[in-house]
Amino acid sequence: MTSTSATSAAPPGEGAASFDRLRYAGVFVLLFLFGTETFLVSPLLPTIADSIKVSEAAAASGVTAYVLVYAVFAPFLGLLSDRFGRRRTLVAGTVLFVLSNVGAAVSSDLAGLVLSRALAGLAAAAAGPAIWAHIAETAPDAVRGRALGLGMALFSCGQLIGVPLGGFLAGAAGWRSAFWALAVGTALAVPLLLRQVPAGDPAAERPASGGAVRALLAGWGDPVLRRALLVNTVFNAANLGAFTFLGVVLVQRFDLSVQALGLVGVLVGAGSVAGSLLGGRLGDRARAAGRHNLPLLPVWGALLALGILLTAEGPGLVVALVGVVVWFVASGGFVTDQQTLAGTVAPELRATSSAWLTSTMYAGTGLGAWAIGAYGDAADSTPVVGTVLAVVAAAGALLVSTSLRNRQVAG
Template sequence: MTTESAPEKVEIASKKEGSLRTPWGRHALVSMLFFVLGAEMFVLSPLIPMMASEFGVTTPVAAMSVAAFALTYATTSPLVGAFSDGLTRKAAILGGAVVFVCGEVLCTAAPQFALLITGRVLAGAGGAMMGPAVWSYVTETAAPAERGRAVSRVAAFFAAGQILGVPAGAIVADTASWRWVFAAVAFAASVVILLISLKLNNEARIPPRDRRKWRVIVGSLGLWRNSNFALVVSANFFAQAARYATYTFAGALFLYRFGLSTTQLGLVGAAVGAGSMIGALLGGYLVDRFHRSGRSQFGLNVGYGMMMALGLFAATSSEVVWVSVLGWVATFAAGSSYVSTSQEYLTATMGDLRAPAVSWNNSALYAGTASGTFLLGMTELGSTSFTVLAVSFGVVAGLLSGLTMLGHRAAPPRTGTALNSRIKSH
């Protein structure tokens, strides 16, 4: 039985074709799903006050529409990611995207808040299936020297969805109904599904067919024995709580503190998305540069974590609107760089367990969103305790990256092929 890892298989196939070029066009195609996902996730913040009013619930309860998606993604991602690794990346991407669209349609028509939450759960399950498959496909098909940039461009598409989708969604919600926002997301995702089904062919990776399902789960759980993996995933939990969970309340904060309209909140979301895109692209460039110089990329994440903490302090405590906006922009620029740097590490080092590793990481990201939203919702909006809690999330993320950097220097991480040797022997 061969023991070569997925990246090695792709590289061998590429050499046979006489090329090691990164297929940026196909990467852009699958990344369009992240564009849609980014628009959908961020547009909820300015819509939460409107949904709370229509359904007759409080703002923290309405914010659970964000937590429902995140919690579902967090709890289903490891299991779905492990099993879908036996599919082609295209099949996993399309299957998850279809489930995601079904959830968006249900949100569009939901007559009660409970059904809206059900739609968010369904959308989260779909995201849990397609997300790791997109990350894995991009890493497996990128040229080794360009993996950092390839991963960061997926994150940039996510941010672009925020830049363009959030203000557009806010205008639609302000002039028509928030329900049309979910309908537009479902339509856009359906178009991307059609394009992927027609254009994404000739996949080099051959899905493993000889793995017993329970051993796939055992191998996935075994990743936690790798201390570097455990630290990276744990750090991402706090990084996501810092930026996404806190941003869930940004719309309400700007409304109550500065009296911004829904349309103005959309423009703020676009500015924050621009910061996120810049952070993602710059982060990918810096990762590739650090690799070439032999330096640890986790030194970058220490700085990003501290930058998130400072940005959140300004965003949540300032009484000056432009200072608050700049705080959010800085937070998301640093947070996007932080997460894309971590994703590059996991996809590049976990070999055959790449998809389960990304699934665990995505689970931690969305668990951070759900947990952070819940904890912040227990504090008074805009209070000192709210700010302290938000800032502490960024500080912990930076500290955990410092520990990862020290451990990475002391003991280089094992590859996914080594971790997966037991699975491959069965």
């Protein structure tokens, strides 16, 4: 529980400075498909609502169902992964993801849509933490951050590439075709998962110890993980809480069209991809130099504050768009560093810790959106609340980094 880094589970003879990306093809494909579905539903809401004859607000309850189910069940399913192995929860989650997309594709009413979205959230809650834990414990230590960053980049590519592809399919063959494509793509990934995720993975060999509730909350008992989870909550209150109102801010400032906002979404995805890859690479270089304290963690918080400020207050559209890119480079880098921390600080809690990262992310998003909405006009409150929370997150991240360094010295 107090080790500063995990022992690499890479096969003997595997290069320390590189890793075999094809070895992770199955989980990388799954991350891309998860990212696609996460971002796909919102732009399809008007079409879906018209098809099943409900309001857009009612159709949006499917999005709420996905988020709530993931946030509530991810820690429990992460614990199952830590106790009984990655393969079981990963394959079960993947199969359920196939069924949930089939369910969405054949939904004829709101109840069916909401149920299918809830099942998709449950599927992602089972498979997601297991994926991150699998990457963290099998990638060579020297490139662990790069491997996690690539996985996060592919998740972000769901927005950058998967959503336009899904939109094209929906326009050509109806919205249901996008969910059929997700179901087929996920089913095709199952044989790869069965080949690439071993049945005798390290988690399955770890004896179960302690009660379920105690194990579920064990991460909060570790001082470093507890601080990291609190910082994660505050960071995403600024990051995704402010993102909720990004369209409002840009429309009020520059009177952008819906099409222009779609292009801003491309910048969001591109920034996230770049930040994820950059965060992984820079983190690996820092660890190679003996700095295992994630020294860039507070930097991402400071960059987030700068990005929000430039977006909401910067002079002119070009500066605002540069702010959007800075904002989401910081977001991608921060998430990669946090996944690296979850995968190394407490090896026996990898999946549970990763699941808590997602749950606190959603909690932070809700708190941030509430704070910005309660403060007053969103265009005015977004830069104030978002920047202040980002600065607080940067200060908290500095404490996390200091705690990691002290633990390294003590160990």
